[in-house]
Amino acid sequence: MARIGVESGPITWQQAERRCEWKGGHLAVIESSTENFLLYSAMKAKGYENAYFGFSDESSEVNWKWVDGTSTAYTNWHSGEPNNQDGIEHYAMFYEKFQDGTWNDADGIIDAGCAYICEWDDPTDKISQGDSFTDQQLRIIAKDLGVPDDLNVEIKQYPKTYWKAAGLWDIYVEVLLDGKVIASGSFDVETGEMGRNLYIYSH
Ligand SMILES: [Ca+2]
Numbered sequence: 068m069a070r071i072g073v074e075s076g077p078i079t080w081q082q083a084e085r086r087c088e089w090k091g092g093h094l095a096v097i098e099s100s101t102e103n104f105l106l107y108s109a110m111k112a113k114g115y116e117n118a119y120f121g122f123s124d125e126s127s128e129v130n131w132k133w134v135d136g137t138s139t140a141y142t143n144w145h146s147g148e149p150n151n152q153d154g155i156e157h158y159a160m161f162y163e164k165f166q167d168g169t170w171n172d173a174d175g176i177i178d179a180g181c182a183y184i185c186e187w188d189d190p191t192d193k194i195s196q197g198d199s200f201t202d203q204q205l206r207i208i209a210k211d212l213g214v215p216d217d218l219n220v221e222i223k224q225y226p227k228t229y230w231k232a233a234g235l236w237d238i239y240v241e242v243l244l245d246g247k248v249i250a251s252g253s254f255d256v257e258t259g260e261m262g263r264n265l266y267i268y269s270h
Pocket residue numbers: 124125128129151155156157158172
């Protein structure tokens with residue numbers, strides 16, 4: 068059984084997935100009724116009634132996919148769900164109205180009273196946070212800024228104190244291609260929160 072963690076927002080589903088990746092995991096993937104029961108119980112034990120995990124049809128309506136590409140026949144939708152209400156429901160979740168642990172699709176806004184569930188397939192993958200980013204974290208950051216994986220870029224990070232004067236962010240990251248900055252962002256080391264203060268990459 069993979070190790071799991073239940074965390075709270077307010078953030079979006081996409082940010083939640085990035086935070087899970089940040090820590091070396093991903094939003095939880097549910098492959099059996101046993102696992103569903105364990106995750107649902109873990110959420111309730113943490114005091115939450117609603118929680119998102121890693122199942123979405125955001126890229127193609129009705130084509131539900133797990134974040135890590137897992138292919139499994141298991142689903143546990145509540146009767147009448149997913150209903151894609153108002154055309155904006157693309158993220159599966161445990162829902163307070165369905166006390167049997169069945170799923171609802173909802174809008175992916177993780178606000179007060181809502182949580183998201185991360186999963187680590189290998190607990191030893193967990194990245195420790197510090198005063199600078201690891202190469203792996205920098206690659207995740209570049210990807211999050213929209214830089215394709217196959218682009219041969221240089222990624223620079225500036226010290227933790229860089230933005231202390233502003234009192235907002237701790238580390239500033241620049242992505243360079245042929246010596247030119249094509250993307251940048253500033254990051255709170257504690258939370259992994261990113262401020263996208265510049266993004267100029269385009270095809
Ligand atoms: Ca949908």
